[in-house]
Amino acid sequence: MKTKQIITGLVILIIGVLLGLSMHGHQAKAEVNPTTKRVYAMNTYFSSWAGWQPTINMLKQMSDTSTGFRASFGGPLDSDISKQIEELDCLIDQKINGIIIQPSDPKALNPTINKAFACGIPFVTIFGDAQDSKRLTYVAANERESARRLMEKVIESTKNKFESHDKVKVVICTGRMGVPTSDLRMQGIKDALASNSKMRLVDVLSDDVDETKAVELISAAFERCKGIDIMVGVEPRSAIGAIAVAKERHLKPGDITITAWDMDGDVLLAIKDGWIEATSVLNIPLMTQTCLSILEAYNMHYAPTFPDRIDIPQTYVDKTNVDKFLNAQK
Numbered sequence: 001m002k003t004k005q006i007i008t009g010l011v012i013l014i015i016g017v018l019l020g021l022s023m024h025g026h027q028a029k030a031e032v033n034p035t036t037k038r039v040y041a042m043n044t045y046f047s048s049w050a051g052w053q054p055t056i057n058m059l060k061q062m063s064d065t066s067t068g069f070r071a072s073f074g075g076p077l078d079s080d081i082s083k084q085i086e087e088l089d090c091l092i093d094q095k096i097n098g099i100i101i102q103p104s105d106p107k108a109l110n111p112t113i114n115k116a117f118a119c120g121i122p123f124v125t126i127f128g129d130a131q132d133s134k135r136l137t138y139v140a141a142n143e144r145e146s147a148r149r150l151m152e153k154v155i156e157s158t159k160n161k162f163e164s165h166d167k168v169k170v171v172i173c174t175g176r177m178g179v180p181t182s183d184l185r186m187q188g189i190k191d192a193l194a195s196n197s198k199m200r201l202v203d204v205l206s207d208d209v210d211e212t213k214a215v216e217l218i219s220a221a222f223e224r225c226k227g228i229d230i231m232v233g234v235e236p237r238s239a240i241g242a243i244a245v246a247k248e249r250h251l252k253p254g255d256i257t258i259t260a261w262d263m264d265g266d267v268l269l270a271i272k273d274g275w276i277e278a279t280s281v282l283n284i285p286l287m288t289q290t291c292l293s294i295l296e297a298y299n300m301h302y303a304p305t306f307p308d309r310i311d312i313p314q315t316y317v318d319k320t321n322v323d324k325f326l327n328a329q330k
Contacts, residue, residue, distance in 0.1 A: 004048075035205070035288045038069040038097040040295055044127075045084050045104030048074035051236075051262050051284070058285045062292070065279045069097070069247050081105045091121075098122045098295035100288065106130040108236040122298050124291040127282075128180055129266040136298060141282050143181050146314035147188025150259060150280045151232070153316055155196055157277065158257050162198065162229065170230045171221050173238035185261065195268050202228075207238055214241025219248070230257045236264040236279070243275045263317070263325050267301060267302060271322045278318040281325065287312050 036139040042059065044052065056073045063070035078082035081104045092115065100118065101123055103109045108185055113123045113133035122136050129138040145317040162168045172189060174182045187205070193199040203221045207214035218241055222228050233239030239260030247257050253274035260279040261268045290310060317325055 003013065005087055014161045014328065023201070035180050037067075037093075038296070038299060040069055040098045040100065040292060041070040041091050041096055042071065042073045042100040042126075043084065043087055043091070044073075044075040044102040044181075045079050045081075046077070046102075048077040051264060051282075055284045055288050058156060058288065060288075069292075074308070075102070076104070079104045081108050085109065085112050088116070089314070092116045092119055095119070095298055096121065100126055100291040100295070101130075101135075102125050102127045103130050104128075105135070109133070122295055122325045124294050126287055126291055136294055138309045139294075139315055140309055140311050141181075141287065142311040143184035143314075144188035144191070145311075146189045146280050147185040147234075149188075150278060150316060151189045151192030152195075153194065153318075154230070154257065154259055154277055155199065160229070161254075165198060165229065168229045168234060169225055169227060170199055170202045171205065171218070171223075171228050171236060172201065172232045173205040173207055173214055173218060173242070174234035175207065175238070177206050179237050189232055189234075199230075203313075205238075207241065209235055209237055211237040211241050211244075213245045214238045218242050218245045220248070228256055230259070233258065233260045236260050236262045236267045238265055239270070239276055239279070242266075246275070263329075265326075268317070268322055268326050268329070271317065271319060272326070274319075278316060279315050281315045283312050283315060 005119055013070070042055070052073065058067070059071045059073055071143045074087060084104050085108070086097065088109070089103070091113065098121060101109070101113070103125060106129060110133040112128050113130055114305070115136055116123055117134040123133070125135050125138045127141065170193060172186055174186055176182060184304060190201065193201055202225045205217040205221060207217055214237055218228075222245060231239070231242040233242065237256050242256065242258045258276045260276050262279065267276060271279065290312065292304055
């Protein structure tokens with residue numbers, strides 16, 4: 001409880017800093033020269049992901065309404081380390097005022113981040129850390145705890161469904177092994193499974209974030225394991241692949257309990273239609289606002305130092321609250 005209160009209080013404090021900066025900017029509107037705006041950039045290693053769109057919209061809206069700064073979004077379309085370093089070097093050459101980065105390879109990017117810091121450009125990491133670099137802080141989504149909570153809630157919500165089962169067969173399908181965020185999610189899921197004697201993890205699959213490959217792997221696992229009771233998707237396309245397998249086998253919504261991650265439109269619709277039990281949603285716009293407020297506070301000398309890490313809890317989404325997230329995408 002204390003941890004949650006600390007996290008909540010810290011988030012409120014940071015949002016307050018951002019709002020205060022915004023109010024400060026509006027008060028000084030007549031005196032601000034547009035050409036002196038502070039310039040920030042967000043750079044992610046998988047910028048083609050559709051889930052970034054609400055954050056892109058938020059950055060544009062903030063840039064259009066703020067008198068103090070503007071912020072852009074970019075990054076390689078997929079996990080291309082050399083491309084990300086090239087883009088970051090370009091931003092450093094432009095002498096911008098701060099960068100939010102989702103690093104594709106922390107070790108490879110540490111020298112670039114340190115070079116930027118030496119040039120007076122602060123960095124904040126998001127969704128993946130570069131702990132040995134001179135970044136200001138890491139804004140994280142508490143992946144392991146969120147995954148544990150997701151799995152515990154799914155186990156609780158399906159306990160009547162599996163009451164007569166001696167063993168509940170669980171399959172985890174992740175994007176790529178070795179990716180810190182995915183690995184932490186898998187560990188959280190395993191934490192929850194370990195606390196329930198009925199739950200049996202019978203297979204772990206890796207689909208390379210490829211829906212077609214997910215269908216092939218899950219279908220093969222279904223045969224190998226002689227059925228699946230719960231299919232846990234550590235990324236959204238795994239869950240959509242599981243639905244395709246269920247339909248191929250003429251199963252109905254709910255015959256297999258499927259979980260997902262993130263808030264892809266088809267995932268949310270599948271929750272509403274009963275195919276997916278629940279998903280864990282990253283509060284990406286809030287996390288990005290937090291990163292921006294830290295960069296602003298640093299540049300405006302409002303804060304001399306920051307916590308090493310700031311965790312933003314994720315949101316559990318099921319039929320009871322999915323409409324709110326669907327409406328937010330309209």
